[in-house]
């Protein structure tokens with residue numbers, strides 16, 4: 432295991448994966464780590480949906496692409512990133528999940544007042560823990576709209592009262608990923 436600061440600074444969103452699946456014991460380890468995340472009123476309002484089935488992943492990616500394409504069309508002339516992403520999604524056979532073998536969706540119990548914050552932090556915990564044991568990850572916000580479809584939530588077996596907070600993909604990185612530019616943060620000091 433590496434030093435925590437090194438882990439924070441070297442974690443990258445991985446978009447190129449090997450085919451190898453992550454063993455269940457490692458997935459359980461990551462979910463256990465997520466449980467140590469702080470949460471409002473200590474409600475620990477997270478749940479986890481683990482998807483290893485290739486057909487299900489492929490279908491979700493296709494739904495995600497269908498829901499994202501019209502949205503990105505609106506921004507393609509004002510954002511180069513949107514135009515690039517659009518052309519990737521329109522490419523025949525492209526996979527929104529970059530052929531990652533595993534998706535873990537962090538679900539939030541909507542009875543907890545801070546579920547969205549708590550679960551977003553749990554997502555970061557799980558991604559950092561994964562990086563510490565050589566597993567790459569990426570948050571796929573682009574599939575969020577498709578996942579929020581009632582029929583899909585039912586099909587996936589998401590329990591009543593849970594919202595989708597963080598669709599995360601995992602796998603062993605193929606090659607290395609360059610760090611995107613880091614901006615100087617806006618900081619206001621009151622001394």
Ligand SMILES: Cc1cc2nc3c(=O)[nH]c(=O)nc-3n(C[C@H](O)[C@H](O)[C@H](O)COP(=O)(O)O)c2cc1C
Pocket residue numbers: 442443444445446569570571572573574610611
């Ligand atoms: C809420 C959220 C949604 C994201 N959605 C996507 C996505 O749909 N597809 C993707 O390739 N990356 C997605 N990312 C990853 C970001 O693009 C990435 O974290 C950012 O470019 C910084 O790169 P780094 O994580 O390697 O530091 C998302 C990240 C966050 C936090």
